Amino acid sequence: xxxxxxxxxxxxxxxxxxxxxxxxxxxxxxxxxxxxxxxxxxxxxxxxxxxxxxxxxxxxxxxxxxxxxxxxxxxxxxxxxxxxxxxxxxxxxxxxxxxxxxxxxxxxxxxxxxxxxxxxxxxxxxxxxxxxxxxxxxxxxxxxxxxxxxxxxxxxxxxxxxxxxxxxxxxxxxxxxxxxxxxxxxxxxxxxxxxxxxxxxxxxxxxxxxxxxxxxxxxxxxxxxxxxxxxxxxxxxxxxxxxxxxxxxxxxxxxxxxxxxxxxxxxxxxxxxxxxxxxxxxxxxxxxxxxxxxxxxxxxxxxxxxxxxxxxxxxxxxxxxxxxxxxxxxxxxxxxx
Numbered sequence: 572x573x574x575x576x577x578x579x580x581x582x583x584x585x586x587x588x589x590x591x592x593x594x595x596x597x598x599x600x601x602x603x604x605x606x607x608x609x610x611x612x613x614x615x616x617x618x619x620x621x622x623x624x625x626x627x628x629x630x631x632x633x634x635x636x637x638x639x640x641x642x643x644x645x646x647x648x649x650x651x652x653x654x655x656x657x658x659x660x661x662x663x664x665x666x667x668x669x670x671x672x673x674x675x676x677x678x679x680x681x682x683x684x685x686x687x688x689x690x691x692x693x694x695x696x697x698x699x700x701x702x703x704x705x706x707x708x709x710x711x712x713x714x715x716x717x718x719x720x721x722x723x724x725x726x727x728x729x730x731x732x733x734x735x736x737x738x739x740x741x742x743x744x745x746x747x748x749x750x751x752x753x754x755x756x757x758x759x760x761x762x763x764x765x766x767x768x769x770x771x772x773x774x775x776x777x778x779x780x781x782x783x784x785x786x787x788x789x790x791x792x793x794x795x796x797x798x799x800x801x802x803x804x805x806x807x808x809x810x811x812x813x814x815x816x817x818x819x820x821x822x823x824x825x826x827x828x829x830x831x832x833x834x835x836x837x838x839x840x841x842x843x844x845x846x847x848x849x850x851x852x853x854x855x856x857x858x859x860x861x862x863x864x865x866x867x868x869x870x871x872x873x874x875x876x877x878x879x880x881x882x883x884x885x886x887x888x889x890x891x892x893x894x895x896x897x898x899x900x901x902x903x904x905x906x907x908x
Contacts, residue, residue, distance in 0.1 A: 572616050576603045577719055581760040592621040592639040599646040599653075602751065606720020607794040607830055608693070611652030612686045614643045618660040619682040622675045629671040636664045636678075648842040649803055649874050651795040651832045656685060689722035692827040692888035696726055697733030700790070700825055700886040704730065706739040708787045711777060713746045714805035715757035716792025716825065726825040727790040728761060730886060735767055742768040744786060748805060749774055750851045750871065774807055781818040789815050790886075793826035800879030800896025801838025802826075806872055812881040821883040828887045831900055838876035846871045 572589040578601065579585050587603060589595050595617035598604050604613045621639035625632040640657050647653060663681050667674045704710065710731060717728030724732060734741050743762055748754035755771045762769040772780065780786055789811055795803045802808075802824050815822040835841065848869030854860035863869065885892040885900065892899035 572613070572620055574598060574604045574613065575719070577605055577757060578603055580719075580756055589617075589620070591624060592617045592642060595620065596642050596646050599643070605753075606715065607650035607652040607792070608689050608721040608726070608827065609719070610647060610650050611656035611829070612682075612689055612722045614653050615656040615660050615682040615685045617643050618657065618664075619675075619678040622664070622678045625671075625675075627671050629667070629669075629674065632671050632674065633664060633667075647844055649794045649844045652829055655829050659685065686722045689827070690724055692829075693721050693724040693726060693729040694733070695888040696825060696827060696886055697724065697729035699888070699891050700730030700823070701733035701737055701739070703788070703821075703823065703884070703886070703891070704734040704739060704741060705787070707741075708734070708739070709742045709744065709785060711744040711746065711780070711786045711789040711811065712758055713754060713774075713789070713791050713808050713811050714748045715753040715761070717758060717761040719757050719761060720792060725761070726792045726827070726886075728758065730790055730823075730825050731762075731767065732765065735765075740768075742770070744777075744780060745769055745771050746774050746777060746807065746811070747771055748807060753805065774810075777811060778814045781814055781820060786818075786820055788821040788823060788883075790823045790825055793824050793830050793885075794874055795841050796824070796826060796831045796885065796900070797835045797837050797841060797879075798831070798833045798897055798900065799837050800882055800885060800892070800894070800900065801841070802877045802879070802882060802885075803838065803841045803843070803874045804877065806875050809875040809877045809881075812877045816881050822877075822881060823884050823886055824877075824882055825886040828889055828900075828904055831887075831904065833901070833904065838878065841874075841876055843875070844873040846873050 576585045625635040717725035745754040745758045852863040889903040
């Protein structure tokens, strides 16, 4: 399994070959691969890799797959796509009663299909969202919800890419996104590579930018969306939504329907991952420059929850959901228009 090591971008573009499920789990945990859809794709590929390396005995292979699933599920608790992808793979291997080598091939096909479908979902999502952007729109983003965070194309950046492909001129304001600077390092990297106009700003500059009437809307991704539309996304997203409401600016969430967790009623039930203090106390979290004194207390939740009341619309691969989200998201999931 081959990935781009996102912890090294934009300074270095390095491909990593992951040769066992332990390496896949480490890559997810350490953010070498990140973004809810990309994590799900990586987990599915990790299960297929575990099957490829397992002995050619069905019982033993299933034991290996159960261990691999448990290991991958323990990497990051917030992104629902991880668990969705693992469950999809489980529906293949758990009831399997045929040949072990055929199971190996079936899991490989399923992982490949899941990855291909993610790209198509992002492109469909992009087409739905592009209609919300006017020519000349100035769009604020937070964190990275682009090709790097998915199997390709992106969610929030997929909307922007689709609008640009339609001929619209779009300018992106990219929050740097402390503490790991995914906006500055990854979003700007993607947009620059695509020739899309982009300006990086510190997170605490967004309010002043809105007050100066230089933002037309904000679009962010999501790691988990509750049935009522409450949305968990990278820490700092909630603050952007509050600023947008104060300044009368539309705030959009872009995510495939696989990110909606209909099993939980509200954002109060979304588990929030707490990450290493070193991500905050060292610049960009990579041990190069200390920015806090040794021993000081550090609070480092990876995500916050934006209440649905602050969200203008949720852009999905099935269409755009408008409030009340409990009804509109369910209708999209059920295939209703």
